[in-house]
Amino acid sequence: MTDSDIDDFKITFFYKFKSLEWDYLQSLSDNKKKLLSRDDQLENYNPCHILEYGEIFATLCGLKPCTLLAHYVMHEYATGLVEKALKPLFDEYELEKEGFELWKLKSPVTELYRGGWIFANKKHEQYSLVKQVFVTTSLSSNKVDIGRALGYPLPYGKYTIEYIDDTESKERNTCCVPILEYNVGAASEENFTIILFHLDEYAKLWKKIGRNLTIDLSEHPLMEKWFTDIKNGRKK
Structure with missing residues (x-):
């Protein structure tokens, strides 16, 4: 539904x-x-x-x-x-x-x-x-x-970001199904926030059709740590 x-x-x-x-x-x-x-x-x-x-x-x-x-x-x-x-x-x-x-x-x-x-x-x-x-x-x-x-949110750089169709990944019984990949540059809290806002737009679209979208930050360890801290309540 x-x-x-x-x-x-x-x-x-x-x-x-x-x-x-x-x-x-x-x-x-x-x-x-x-x-x-x-x-x-x-x-x-x-x-x-x-x-x-x-x-x-x-x-x-x-x-x-x-x-x-x-x-x-x-x-x-x-x-x-x-x-x-x-x-x-x-x-x-x-x-x-x-x-x-x-x-x-x-x-x-x-x-x-x-x-x-x-x-x-x-x-x-x-x-x-x-x-x-x-x-x-x-x-x-x-x-x-x-x-x-x-339509990428930030200028080109060395860090790779991927959005993952978690629903498709489970249906295909595979590790991941990336639906968007882009590279970003400077690692700053401002840029991290821009990326999350961009992700949220995609996640909302996926939710509208009954699907779940996640983000893979494994190629961007600085943002991965920042994002984990937020989820664990260590940042405000």
Whole structure:
């Protein structure tokens, strides 16, 4: 059961896309699965770690300006996902009429994201930045602009943050299903608070469809300690 003010078609889209994406990743050849694994080993291929349904849904619901679909090794991955999962639903639900766009990246942006695609929400306040960054005639955009266009809360840095779909993790009986990953810089209490506010927006969206979202701070030990202290009542 859900207590949701989200349009019904978006919830239906969420579950349909999630299913089609899973089918696509399972249908890939062993050689392609190896390319999608972190160490090029077939036995370590885990589609749970590369799912895009969370970012697509966040874009659909206005939390993210856009979703970038691309893989740094298997360049044809994004086109396959679009053809097998995203484009059929994009057409079925007439998302263009709802204010969404789907396009394949062109040169020179493909020098950074070869074979990449963009799913964009034209109603988002950062839509103009999406166009500036991903529809450009030069590679002048920096990592900060790219991060803002993708809806990340802080400038690029060395610490990795992941939001985990805890519901999906349990249903798939796996360690974790990340639905959003981004890097942040300076470790400060102000930045930690910004991250938690951003997480809360996503967690509220997930709760509206009856799902639970958590955060993985294992790659950001300073924030992990700060967050643990708050939960244990050692900070006010």
